[in-house]
Amino acid sequence: MTPPITDSRPRPSDEAFVVIDDVSFAYPGSPQPILRDVSLELRRGEFFVLLGPSGCGKTTILNQVAGFERPTTGSISMDGKPITGPGPDRAVIFQGDDSLLGWLNVRDNVEFGLRALRTPAAERTRRVRQALETVELDRQQGKFPHELSGGMKQRVQIARALVVDAPVLLMDEPFGALDAQTRTTLQDALAGLWEQSQRTVLFITHDISEALILGDRIGVMTSGPAARLQTVMDNPLPRPRARGAAEFAELYREVEEAVTAAKSRPPAAAGEPG
Amino acid sequence: MNRAGPGAGHWRWQRLALNVLAILLAVLAWHGAALWKDNLLIFPTPLTCLSALGDVLSDPERRDQLLITLRRVVVGFALGSALGVAVGGLIGSVRSVALTLEPVVHFLRSVTPVAWIVPATIWLGVGEGSLRFIVVYATVFPVAINTLTGLTQVPVNKVRMARTFGASRLRIHASIVLPSAVPYIVTGMRLSLGYAFMSVVAAEMVAGRDGIGFLIYDSRIFFDTATMFAGILLLGAAGLLADRVFSVVTHRGLARFYAGQVNT
Amino acid sequence: MSATTRARTGDGAANRTRRAAARRARLRGAPVALAGICVILIGWEVVSRAYGKPMLFPGPADTGSTLLDGLTSGNIPTASVASVMRVLSGLLAGSLAGVLLGLLSGSSRVLEALLEPFINVFRFIPPLAWFAPALLWLGSGETSKVALIVYTSVFVVAVNTAAGVKAVPRDMIRMARTYGASPVRLFFAVRLPASLPYIFSGVRIALGNAFMTVVTAEMLGAESGLGVLITEGTANTDVRGVFAALITLGALGLCADRAFVRLLRRYGGRFSAATREEGSIR
Numbered sequence: 027m028t029p030p031i032t033d034s035r036p037r038p039s040d041e042a043f044v045v046i047d048d049v050s051f052a053y054p055g056s057p058q059p060i061l062r063d064v065s066l067e068l069r070r071g072e073f074f075v076l077l078g079p080s081g082c083g084k085t086t087i088l089n090q091v092a093g094f095e096r097p098t099t100g101s102i103s104m105d106g107k108p109i110t111g112p113g114p115d116r117a118v119i120f121q122g123d124d125s126l127l128g129w130l131n132v133r134d135n136v137e138f139g140l141r142a143l144r145t146p147a148a149e150r151t152r153r154v155r156q157a158l159e160t161v162e163l164d165r166q167q168g169k170f171p172h173e174l175s176g177g178m179k180q181r182v183q184i185a186r187a188l189v190v191d192a193p194v195l196l197m198d199e200p201f202g203a204l205d206a207q208t209r210t211t212l213q214d215a216l217a218g219l220w221e222q223s224q225r226t227v228l229f230i231t232h233d234i235s236e237a238l239i240l241g242d243r244i245g246v247m248t249s250g251p252a253a254r255l256q257t258v259m260d261n262p263l264p265r266p267r268a269r270g271a272a273e274f275a276e277l278y279r280e281v282e283e284a285v286t287a288a289k290s291r292p293p294a295a296a297g298e299p300g
Numbered sequence: 301m302n303r304a305g306p307g308a309g310h311w312r313w314q315r316l317a318l319n320v321l322a323i324l325l326a327v328l329a330w331h332g333a334a335l336w337k338d339n340l341l342i343f344p345t346p347l348t349c350l351s352a353l354g355d356v357l358s359d360p361e362r363r364d365q366l367l368i369t370l371r372r373v374v375v376g377f378a379l380g381s382a383l384g385v386a387v388g389g390l391i392g393s394v395r396s397v398a399l400t401l402e403p404v405v406h407f408l409r410s411v412t413p414v415a416w417i418v419p420a421t422i423w424l425g426v427g428e429g430s431l432r433f434i435v436v437y438a439t440v441f442p443v444a445i446n447t448l449t450g451l452t453q454v455p456v457n458k459v460r461m462a463r464t465f466g467a468s469r470l471r472i473h474a475s476i477v478l479p480s481a482v483p484y485i486v487t488g489m490r491l492s493l494g495y496a497f498m499s500v501v502a503a504e505m506v507a508g509r510d511g512i513g514f515l516i517y518d519s520r521i522f523f524d525t526a527t528m529f530a531g532i533l534l535l536g537a538a539g540l541l542a543d544r545v546f547s548v549v550t551h552r553g554l555a556r557f558y559a560g561q562v563n564t
Numbered sequence: 565m566s567a568t569t570r571a572r573t574g575d576g577a578a579n580r581t582r583r584a585a586a587r588r589a590r591l592r593g594a595p596v597a598l599a600g601i602c603v604i605l606i607g608w609e610v611v612s613r614a615y616g617k618p619m620l621f622p623g624p625a626d627t628g629s630t631l632l633d634g635l636t637s638g639n640i641p642t643a644s645v646a647s648v649m650r651v652l653s654g655l656l657a658g659s660l661a662g663v664l665l666g667l668l669s670g671s672s673r674v675l676e677a678l679l680e681p682f683i684n685v686f687r688f689i690p691p692l693a694w695f696a697p698a699l700l701w702l703g704s705g706e707t708s709k710v711a712l713i714v715y716t717s718v719f720v721v722a723v724n725t726a727a728g729v730k731a732v733p734r735d736m737i738r739m740a741r742t743y744g745a746s747p748v749r750l751f752f753a754v755r756l757p758a759s760l761p762y763i764f765s766g767v768r769i770a771l772g773n774a775f776m777t778v779v780t781a782e783m784l785g786a787e788s789g790l791g792v793l794i795t796e797g798t799a800n801t802d803v804r805g806v807f808a809a810l811i812t813l814g815a816l817g818l819c820a821d822r823a824f825v826r827l828l829r830r831y832g833g834r835f836s837a838a839t840r841e842e843g844s845i846r
Contacts, residue, residue, distance in 0.1 A: 516693055
């Protein structure tokens with residue numbers, strides 16, 4: 027999948043699409059909140075990366091946008107409507123492979139969502155074929171998950187999300203378990219894919235380089251417990267992005283400083299601005 | 301201990317050889333013990349039992365006893381397994397059912413099926429009805445409990461994934477939860493197979509008029525210890541065969557539900 | 565498939581929160597459970613009345629009163645003590661033998677292949693079939709009864725122990741070896757403790773089996789015991805007595821199981837001993 031040479035596609039709009047408003051989250055009965063007063067806006071069509079150390083609550087934010095959990099305080103809405111549960115408008119690509127159905131082959135895994143949505147058969151076949159071609163798995167469509175490499179399994183998840191044409195993609199450290207080479211290949215592939223499709227993406231990672239390759243904006247989180255959003259940085263680098271470029275390295279240093287600052291920030295007391 | 305790899309095929313034959321060796325050693329030890337005890341009535345030699353086995357197998361009437369028992373096992377096992385999956389599934393899905401039925405299941409399961417022979421005979425009459433009840437009873441609980449365990453072990457991300465596509469509860473249960481639980485259900489069934497054999501034979505010994513259990517019981521009454529042991533041997537062989545068939549059938553036919561697992 | 569799930573390590577606070585939440589959920593559900601059990605009891609009473617013969621199909625009321633009589637007269641408590649003693653001694657002996665067998669079988673695939681045929685075959689032969697040999701060889705004293713219980717305990721414990729031994733992570737063994745651990749030290753300080761969860765799982769199942777077998781065992785001419793009450797009730801076609809004894813047996817089995825699990829949770833924590841319900845044989 028080769029990315030376009032000139033960056034001519036339209037910029038993401040400034041309109042807020044997914045609004046996370048003053049969200050806090052704690053498990054009932056637990057004294058320590060996981061998130062405190064997180065506010066964030068995802069703009070339509072942008073690729074937003076949430077960056078932070080492990081265990082800082084990034085996945086919790088994603089789970090709430092996905093609708094798997096409800097915030098303890100605050101609200102999350104999409105396109106003006108509050109989010110009350112999971113739905114095909116917010117497709118999720120999970121960390122690891124345990125969302126894949128091991129007893130179904132690649133094609134059936136990708137088709138699963140369309141079946142649940144009762145899409146007619148002809149339409150299903152067409153979409154699945156298209157999605158598999160896009161992620162370059164059409165030759166492996168008869169294989170079963172346990173026969174696939176880690177990178178291929180993640181591509182199955184991407185195809186599964188593409189096939190329902192979800193406006194929002196939620197990706198929870200999808201490349202975290204892969205080796206470095208596969209990771210960079212998939213990062214570039216994902217960047218290219220995204221550029222052709224205008225989707226809004228919330229992408230979680232702890233890898234700064236990955237954040238810079240993929241994100242339009244990068245949100246840096248503090249460490250848990252009671253994690254907050256430390257700062258949101260713009261990524262002005264023109265696409266396609268090169269890891270070796272000088273500007274890349276410079277931005278890397280800036281982001282790294284922000285991350286280090288965020289890690290050493292003490293947890294906020296209640297009421298303190300995030 | 302590394303079992304996979306180039307030596308694996310070689311090991312399979314060695315293992316078989318060791319199996320046979322073990323049996324031979326046991327037979328030898330048995331023979332030795334029998335000679336030492338020197339009382340054919342109480343302690344027959346393996347040869348005596350083997351010839352008694354030959355007698356049983358060449359007598360069509362007695363040979364049929366094995367088939368009679370097997371039929372009871374198969375029918376009861378099938379029924380009990382289906383019931384077990386249903387009960388386990390119900391407990392795992394509906395909270396109110398879980399709270400009432402689960403303690404009942406645990407309670408009933410600690411009562412040996414054989415103890416129900418008298419009540420079963422009284423209510424269902426002597427014969428197939430009560431025996432079938434016993435086998436079903438012995439099968440249901442391990443299957444139900446294992447099904448329940450399987451239902452709780454479904455990886456949460458699979459269910460979440462399905463929910464993002466708006467899958468109905470029924471669809472989630474049918475296409476995610478149930479397939480994930482298959483290995484557990486099969487384990488429960490395999491365990492139950494042993495219990496099914498045990499319970500039917502015990503029931504036949506106590507209240508039956510035919511079958512292997514009755515054969516064993518009958519020979520004991522007439523002090524034909526050799527035939528009694530022959531019956532036990534036959535039972536063991538039948539169970540072993542049934543277990544092998546079950547394993548092969550389930551692992552071949554249901555292979556895709558075990559995909560990716562290292563140890564099954 | 566492993567016979568135990570290990571309690572998830574890490575965040576003790578989160579675990580405690582989860583358990584507290586589970587406890588609250590159970591308390592909330594108690595009225596429903598109670599209602600459900602009432603429904604079952606009422607249903608039972610109705611069916612039994614319809615049958616019409618209280619001696620043959622007693623309802624909960626009849627059974628309850630027989631049970632009460634047995635308890636107050638001391639019959640049932642004495643019988644219970646006798647049965648439980650047999651269960652415990654058989655379980656102890658059977659578990660020790662089973663652990664030994666399992667440790668051997670799990671550490672050496674040669675030994676495993678030698679023991680395999682027996683474990684596989686005896687699984688299908690009920691203790692009752694060994695009734696006569698037991699009687700003839702071991703007499704009608706306690707030995708023959710305990711022997712039957714040992715029979716049903718040994719193999720389950722052996723199989724689960726073997727699974728535990730084989731499941732010890734290879735890296736754990738390698739680590740110990742880098743520090744020069746001798747085979748003996750390796751066995752007692754690494755293999756054995758790491759196998760404990762599986763062993764406990766096997767013993768728990770054997771406990772259930774033992775309660776089931778004690779009825780058969782006591783048919784071997786015991787003077788007192790719950791199994792004796794059952795056989796007596798059978799002989800007199802007094803199903804009420806049979807039921808009362810069965811209920812006591814079931815209740816004891818349940819209590820023993822719960823007590824075992826609680827003991828495990830209390831003292832087995834550092835061995836990650838969270839036993840699962842029904843272990844796999846292989």
